Amino acid sequence: ANQIVRMPEAGDRTAWNHLLETMTEAWTSQNGQRCPPRVFDGDAVPLLDEAPGFLSLKRDADGVTPIALLGDAIDVTARSAAIALPRTPGRNLAVLGTACAEARSILDSAARSLARQHEPGTARFSVGWFDRAPHPGATTLTEVLPPDTRWVGQDDLVELLRETTQALKAGETTPHFLLLYAVDAASQHLAVRAPQGTGHEMLRKVLAFGPEQGTHVLGWWRSVARLRDDLGGITARFDAIGSWVALNVHGGDLSPLSPAGPPTWYPRPWRALFFDRGTHRGAEVIVPYRETT
Numbered sequence: 001a002n003q004i005v006r007m008p009e010a011g012d013r014t015a016w017n018h019l020l021e022t023m024t025e026a027w028t029s030q031n032g033q034r035c036p037p038r039v040f041d042g043d044a045v046p047l048l049d050e051a052p053g054f055l056s057l058k059r060d061a062d063g064v065t066p067i068a069l070l071g072d073a074i075d076v077t078a079r080s081a082a083i084a085l086p087r088t089p090g091r092n093l094a095v096l097g098t099a100c101a102e103a104r105s106i107l108d109s110a111a112r113s114l115a116r117q118h119e120p121g122t123a124r125f126s127v128g129w130f131d132r133a134p135h136p137g138a139t140t141l142t143e144v145l146p147p148d149t150r151w152v153g154q155d156d157l158v159e160l161l162r163e164t165t166q167a168l169k170a171g172e173t174t175p176h177f178l179l180l181y182a183v184d185a186a187s188q189h190l191a192v193r194a195p196q197g198t199g200h201e202m203l204r205k206v207l208a209f210g211p212e213q214g215t216h217v218l219g220w221w222r223s224v225a226r227l228r229d230d231l232g233g234i235t236a237r238f239d240a241i242g243s244w245v246a247l248n249v250h251g252g253d254l255s256p257l258s259p260a261g262p263p264t265w266y267p268r269p270w271r272a273l274f275f276d277r278g279t280h281r282g283a284e285v286i287v288p289y290r291e292t293t
Helices: 013-029 100-116 138-144 154-169 183-190 199-209 224-231 251-257
Strands: 067-073 080-084 093-096 124-129 150-152 176-181 215-221 243-246 272-276 284-288
Touching: 067 100, 067 272, 093 100, 093 224, 100 124, 100 138, 100 176, 100 215, 100 284, 124 154, 150 154, 154 176, 154 183, 154 199, 154 215, 183 199, 183 215, 183 224, 199 215, 199 224, 215 224, 224 251, 243 251
Parallel strands: 093 215, 093 243, 124 150, 124 176, 176 215
Antiparallel strands: 067 080, 067 284, 243 272, 272 284
């Protein structure tokens, strides 16, 4: 209630853990009728498996729009930052920055939360890894995604996009989630022209027309400039990117993506700036979930 409270031993983590245990016991004695206690520790990186938002996800609830969890919101209550993926234009996600661990964790969290909401066979998952360094958590991610998940590298990306655009043209409406890591690393492959067009042109078609048919791209680009290049260059529009998460990207670089102008943002490890055109008036700071390895 906007009152200043002075706590003894405020810097003692052991004392705080004891206080949290006491609070939890008191809450449990109330039969869960009160909100569970929360102590936000800015030095701790949260785990997706322990997030209430993740634990509450259910499989194939009729009429429920799938959501992708991205990180922990900085709030007095435990809340996950998430994007909803309805069948409407622009419901794609761009993760921006060169902070590899954080970027991987955000896309991994999105993939795992989406998989948790779909029975095997009711949705398609395609995972593309284009960074030169191996994905340290790929084995764990393989275990939680459906068995028919398609894994592609740089040489296979254009073929994936070609098949996806053909499926969209044929009216395919089965949910399809394309999780693309370090998309800009595959730009040379995307630039090659084929009879159906370049990979860049196919990517733009999937971004523009896919969400209405249940096909969504959740991709990581290592800079805003590289995202703009893949979308068409200096004159490119960002309408197809309805949500974005910025890592070690300065606020001024985010101006093209922020309708309210450049956000005040100072990058730092294990923090991200999250904006969703469908729900936000301004961007919010979140804490990416710890990467599972």
